[in-house]
Amino acid sequence: MKPNKISEAVVRRLPIYLRYLTHLQQMHVHTVSSQQIGKTLDINPAQIRKDLNAFGDFGKKGIGYDVGYLIEKIKQILKINQEIRVALVGVGHLGHAICNHNAYKRDNMRIVAAFDNDPKKQGETVAGLTIQPLDEMNQTIAEKQIRLAIITVPATAAQHVADLLIEAGIEGILNFAPVTIRTTQDVTIHHTDVTSSLQSLAFYLN
Amino acid sequence: MKPNKISEAVVRRLPIYLRYLTHLQQMHVHTVSSQQIGKTLDINPAQIRKDLNAFGDFGKKGIGYDVGYLIEKIKQILKINQEIRVALVGVGHLGHAICNHNAYKRDNMRIVAAFDNDPKKQGETVAGLTIQPLDEMNQTIAEKQIRLAIITVPATAAQHVADLLIEAGIEGILNFAPVTIRTTQDVTIHHTDVTSSLQSLAFYLN
Numbered sequence: 001m002k003p004n005k006i007s008e009a010v011v012r013r014l015p016i017y018l019r020y021l022t023h024l025q026q027m028h029v030h031t032v033s034s035q036q037i038g039k040t041l042d043i044n045p046a047q048i049r050k051d052l053n054a055f056g057d058f059g060k061k062g063i064g065y066d067v068g069y070l071i072e073k074i075k076q077i078l079k080i081n082q083e084i085r086v087a088l089v090g091v092g093h094l095g096h097a098i099c100n101h102n103a104y105k106r107d108n109m110r111i112v113a114a115f116d117n118d119p120k121k122q123g124e125t126v127a128g129l130t131i132q133p134l135d136e137m138n139q140t141i142a143e144k145q146i147r148l149a150i151i152t153v154p155a156t157a158a159q160h161v162a163d164l165l166i167e168a169g170i171e172g173i174l175n176f177a178p179v180t181i182r183t184t185q186d187v188t189i190h191h192t193d194v195t196s197s198l199q200s201l202a203f204y205l206n
Numbered sequence: 207m208k209p210n211k212i213s214e215a216v217v218r219r220l221p222i223y224l225r226y227l228t229h230l231q232q233m234h235v236h237t238v239s240s241q242q243i244g245k246t247l248d249i250n251p252a253q254i255r256k257d258l259n260a261f262g263d264f265g266k267k268g269i270g271y272d273v274g275y276l277i278e279k280i281k282q283i284l285k286i287n288q289e290i291r292v293a294l295v296g297v298g299h300l301g302h303a304i305c306n307h308n309a310y311k312r313d314n315m316r317i318v319a320a321f322d323n324d325p326k327k328q329g330e331t332v333a334g335l336t337i338q339p340l341d342e343m344n345q346t347i348a349e350k351q352i353r354l355a356i357i358t359v360p361a362t363a364a365q366h367v368a369d370l371l372i373e374a375g376i377e378g379i380l381n382f383a384p385v386t387i388r389t390t391q392d393v394t395i396h397h398t399d400v401t402s403s404l405q406s407l408a409f410y411l412n
Contacts, residue, residue, distance in 0.1 A: 009215060011409045015402035019384065041386050079408045086404065093303030098400055100299060109404045148407055150400075172407040174400075178225065180247050188410035190403055194304055194356075194380075196221035197398055198292065198315050201354055201378040202285045203217045204394035 010051050011078075016041060017048070018074045024067050033064035083108045085146045087170070089161050090153035091116040091131050094176060098150060103127035111150070113140050117157075134164065141168040148172045155179040162189070216257050217284075222247060223254070224280045230273050239270035289314045291352045293376070295367050296359035297322040297337050300382055304356060309333035317356070319346050323363075340370065347374040354378045361385040368395070 020041055024032055038045035052058050052070075055077050059065045075081040086102075088095055088111050095114065102111045114129045116122060121131045132140060140146070149170045153161050158177035165173060172188040175181050178196070181189050226247055230238055244251035258264050258276075261283050265271045281287040292308075294301055294317050301320070308317045320335045322328060327337045338346060346352070355376045359367050364383035371379060378394040381387050384402070387395050 006409075008406075011406045012402070014409070015399075015405035016386065016397075018405065019399075019402065020386065040388070042388065077409070078405050079411050080405055084408055084411070093299050093306060097299030097303060101400065105401065107401070109401070109408065147411060148404065150404075171411050174403050174407055180222065180226065182246070182248065188407060190407050191222075192398060192400075192403055193221075193225075194307065194398075195311065195313070195315070196218070196225065197380050197396055198354065198356075199221035199224070199284050199286055200214075200217045201380055201394060201396050202290055202315065203212075203220070203283070205285050205290070205353060205377050 006054060010054065013043070013048075013051055014074050014078055016043075017051075018071065018078070021067050021071045021074070025071060030067055031064050032067055032070075034059070036064075080108050083110065084148060085110055085112045085144055086148045086150060087111070087113045087115065087137070087141060087146045087165070088150045088152065089115045089134070089137075089165065090151060090157075090177075091121055091126050092152060095150075095152035096126055098152065099127040099129065109148075112144050113146060115140075117153075134161070137164055138168045141165075141170065146170065148174070151175045151177055151181075153177055212260060216260065219249065219254075219257055220280050220284055222249075223257075224277065224284070227273055227277045227280070231277060236273055237270050238273055238276075240265070242270075286314050289316065290354060291316055291318045291350055292354045292356060293317070293319045293321065293343070293347060293352045293371070294356040294358060295321045295340070295343075295371065296357060296363075296383075297327055297332050298358060301356075301358035302332055304358065305333040305335065315354075318350050319352060323359075340367070343370055344374045347371075347376065352376065354380070357381045357383055357387075359383055 034045040034048045037048050058070055058073055086109055088099060091114050099111055099114055114126055115132050115134050115137055117134050122133050124131050149165045151158055151161055155177045158179050159181055162173055162181045166183055166185050166187050175189060175191050178193045240251035240254045243254050264276055264279055292315055294305060297320050305317055305320055320332055320337050321340050321343055322337050323340050328339050330337050355371045357364055357367055361383045364385050365387055368379055368387045372389055372391050372393050381395060381397050384399045
């Protein structure tokens with residue numbers, strides 16, 4: 001099925017399934033039902049079956065899903081069965097936290113370059129990476145075959161940084177700056193904004 | 207309309223509309239069409255009209271929305287037309303970043319307490335807040351009338367911390383730990399996980 005036929009909500013649930021399935025695998029659990037996944041993740045089992053059925057017939061009726069097989073399939077669907085290199089721009093507290101977190105993960109998404117426009121930070125290291133100036137972005141992204149980028153700069157700088165990244169050939173951006181990034185190019189941009197997340201949480205207050 | 211009749215996707219878009227409308231207000235723009243909002247935010251204008259119509263008839267046909275009026279209405283819907291106090295647990299790099307960010311914002315969501323189980327951090331200050339031990343959580347949350355919490359602890363500690371927060375009377379949790387938090391209580395939990403966000407972004411790679 002083509003990516004554009006799948007809703008973003010489904011695409012955002014797949015990593016959640018993957019995380020739980022990986023946990024099960026570590027616990028040496030070999031088979032799991034949509035009921036069990038649903039109970040743990042607080043998602044309707046019918047929704048889970050529908051999400052997965054959009055990509056193929058992975059389960060066995062009355063038995064459930066083979067954990068290892070489903071992990072491989074979801075990794076294929078998400079295209080993370082290959083190494084994907086990531087750049088991070090803006091090494092403040094948040095950028096720091098993300099680099100450190102990434103350094104000890106054992107998956108295929110890897111931050112391999114960090115940039116900051118502050119000369120005082122350039123040359124310092126974060127999670128084993130030397131912080132580089134923004135004018136090295138083009139060359140580094142090409143040389144290291146970096147495909148995704150994380151933006152953790154202030155709101156006022158985010159659009160400019162995104163433009164530079166897209167010009168350098170980045171295919172997708174995860175933006176933490178509290179501003180909507182626009183592009184005419186064929187680049188996927190996801191926004192993660194703490195303020196917006198808190199505001200949507202407030203909706204559910206009694 | 208009752209909160210449970212509104213999809214989470216809609217609730218997550220409202221803060222995005224609010225951010226853009228606030229930007230327009232700062233630019234002294236008084237009226238805006240769903241077309242203009244849609245173009246800027248890269249959302250279908252029909253979707254925007256549908257989202258807002260679920261709560262009331264805020265626009266004028268052929269004219270559009272009054273910016274100031276719509277801001278007030280969305281704040282009412284999100285319940286952020288009142289001050290909402292927030293606690294943060296886990297003052298690592300990420301917790302630090304969020305506290306600092308929150309300190310200079312001019313809105314009604316305010317982090318008023320920060321907790322960490324590391325005795326070396328307790329007593330230090332972050333963004334003007336004194337970091338407190340976890341066993342002061344119950345009393346502080348009651349005294350300061352804190353209603354929401356942000357969890358920025360490691361995955362292994364997240365469920366325990368959530369249980370403590372819920373016991374202390376917290377009504378909603380924004381969880382940054384890469385683990386699904388479960389609860390039997392009537393508490394809304396939103397998950398924000400950098401790894402999952404990156405993985406769902408990879409889906410859109412060519």
